[in-house]
Amino acid sequence: KAGVxxxxxxxxxxxxxxxxxxxxxxxxxRSVSWYQQTPGQGLQFLFEYFSETQxxxxxxxxxxxxxxxxxxxxxxxxxxxxxxxxALYLCASSFYRDRVIDTQYFGPGTRLTVL
Amino acid sequence: xxxxxQSPQFLSIQEGENLTxxxxxxxxxxxxxxxxxxxxxxxxxxVTVVTGGEVKKLKRLTFQFGDARKDSSLHITAAQPGxxxxxxxxxxxxxxxxxxxxxxxxxxxxxxx
Numbered sequence: 001k002a003g004v005x006x007x008x009x010x011x012x013x014x015x016x017x018x019x020x021x022x023x024x025x026x027x028x029x030r031s032v033s034w035y036q037q038t039p040g041q042g043l044q045f046l047f048e049y050f051s052e053t054q055x056x057x058x059x060x061x062x063x064x065x066x067x068x069x070x071x072x073x074x075x076x077x078x079x080x081x082x083x084x085x086x087a088l089y090l091c092a093s094s095f096y097r098d099r100v101i102d103t104q105y106f107g108p109g110t111r112l113t114v115l
Numbered sequence: 116x117x118x119x120x121q122s123p124q125f126l127s128i129q130e131g132e133n134l135t136x137x138x139x140x141x142x143x144x145x146x147x148x149x150x151x152x153x154x155x156x157x158x159x160x161x162v163t164v165v166t167g168g169e170v171k172k173l174k175r176l177t178f179q180f181g182d183a184r185k186d187s188s189l190h191i192t193a194a195q196p197g198x199x200x201x202x203x204x205x206x207x208x209x210x211x212x213x214x215x216x217x218x219x220x221x222x223x224x225x226x227x228x
Contacts, residue, residue, distance in 0.1 A: 004157070033216075041220075042117075042203075042218055042219065042220035042221060043158070043203065043205075043218040043221075044218075045215050045216060045217070048213075048215075055213055056210060056211055056213050056215055058215065090157050090158075092157070102207075102214075102216075103160055103163075104160065104216070105160075106156075106157025106158050106159070107157050108155065108156050108157050109156075109157055
């Protein structure tokens with residue numbers, strides 16, 4: 001079974017631009033979550049989608065948005081990029097909706113650098 | 116303030132040594148998970164602990180969940196270079212009617228041959 005794939009793997013943008021990242025979950029998984037990972041803050045939850053609906057959102061500004069398609073693929077968008085948005089963006093998929101005991105499978109991430 | 120505090124932040128040891136890393140919180144968690152993340156990759160789940168006092172073994176790795184379910188530890192016996200990576204603990208936090216996974220900042224482990 002193919003794992004979670006993320007594209008692109010690396011991205012360089014300048015301040016003020018916008019960026020769209022893509023995530024393809026494991027086949028059959030309907031839950032997709034996005035995370036931002038930085039050395040200073042660690043791994044932080046951005047949002048989760050389940051069956052095309054945003055189920056939960058972390059504490060990030062409205063410049064961060066996402067969506068999920070009917071085939072469970074997901075995209076996240078960051079508008080008006082700031083230097084502080086430089087980070088590794090990770091996508092994770094899971095089968096179940098209940099996250100109390102849930103196994104998330106992470107993709108390799110997209111490394112975004114904002115200049 | 117980090118809900119899950121991990122220590123130590125960095126650990127550099129020689130092959131064959133034993134080590135323990137910790138994950139502590141002032142909050143009670145229904146479960147905790149441990150992940151390992153290697154450079155250039157996403158985290159990979161190692162174990163989920165759900166019962167206070169629970170001990171789980173995965174080859175040379177031993178995971179323990181505290182009796183009060185506020186802390187957990189990971190002990191590695193006879194560390195090998197392949198154990199190098201970032202070890203993350205994570206637990207579910209109830210928010211808006213559903214659970215959000217919250218991660219500690221991790222322990223970065225380097226095992227030298």
